[in-house]
Amino acid sequence: MDSREFAKSIEKQVSDFCNGLDAKLPAYSFIPLTTDEMRIKVMQSRLFNEIRAGEIFGGWLKSTTELDVKKILAEATHEEYEHAQFLEEALRGKGATPYDYNPLPAQMAMFNAFEGLTETVERIAAFPMAGEGVADYLIAKSLKAGTVPSWVTAPYQKIHQDEAEHGNYPFEILVKYATTAEKQERASRAVAMSLILRRAYFENLDRWVYEGNPY
Numbered sequence: 001m002d003s004r005e006f007a008k009s010i011e012k013q014v015s016d017f018c019n020g021l022d023a024k025l026p027a028y029s030f031i032p033l034t035t036d037e038m039r040i041k042v043m044q045s046r047l048f049n050e051i052r053a054g055e056i057f058g059g060w061l062k063s064t065t066e067l068d069v070k071k072i073l074a075e076a077t078h079e080e081y082e083h084a085q086f087l088e089e090a091l092r093g094k095g096a097t098p099y100d101y102n103p104l105p106a107q108m109a110m111f112n113a114f115e116g117l118t119e120t121v122e123r124i125a126a127f128p129m130a131g132e133g134v135a136d137y138l139i140a141k142s143l144k145a146g147t148v149p150s151w152v153t154a155p156y157q158k159i160h161q162d163e164a165e166h167g168n169y170p171f172e173i174l175v176k177y178a179t180t181a182e183k184q185e186r187a188s189r190a191v192a193m194s195l196i197l198r199r200a201y202f203e204n205l206d207r208w209v210y211e212g213n214p215y
């Protein structure tokens with residue numbers, strides 16, 4: 001398949017997944033939450049994600065041979081720690097201890113799975129494209145909902161702006177590098193893996209936030 005057509009098909013797979021979340025939005029989106037206690041838990045979980053995202057992007061640097069991708073990963077690494085800073089400040093403003101949090105089992109599995117990917121196209125398709133794509137879809141929704149308190153939307157406004165400034169770099173990386181049937185197959189499987197583990201993380205987070213059970 002032509003690599004641009006391939007990138008479009010992956011984009012469609014991610015947007016279908018996003019649309020499927022609309023019927024029952026996860027706690028992750030903040031929209032269904034009714035108390036600050038719940039919102040603090042979700043924000044702590046999402047703060048862990050920023051830290052872990054930075055670790056993963058940074059960890060991929062040495063094994064990424066494409067210099068243009070390496071530079072993007074280096075910038076993304078730095079940016080994730082800026083996002084962490086925004087969330088830490090918001091949590092402290094609410095009297096919460098930002099890192100008083102243990103990662104949920106499905107959340108650990110999702111990031112460990114990203115970390116184990118070895119090829120540029122599967123890494124970029126699975127994490128910046130599918131993973132961050134879903135995250136940013138729900139951020140945009142939470143900003144538009146009008147019901148999420150401003151102490152939550154303020155840091156996400158800045159995070160959302162960062163994501164918007166990148167343009168669609170994962171798409172362009174796939175167009176440039178997902179040029180063989182073998183690479184496309186690996187990238188597709190990595191996206192499917194990412195979305196399955198994302199769903200498991202959202203369910204795990206729901207269970208913890210609503211029922212108090214981390215597993």
Ligand SMILES: [Fe+2]
Pocket residue numbers: 053076079080132
């Ligand atoms: Fe990011």
Ligand SMILES: [Fe+2]
Pocket residue numbers: 050053079080083159
């Ligand atoms: Fe981030």
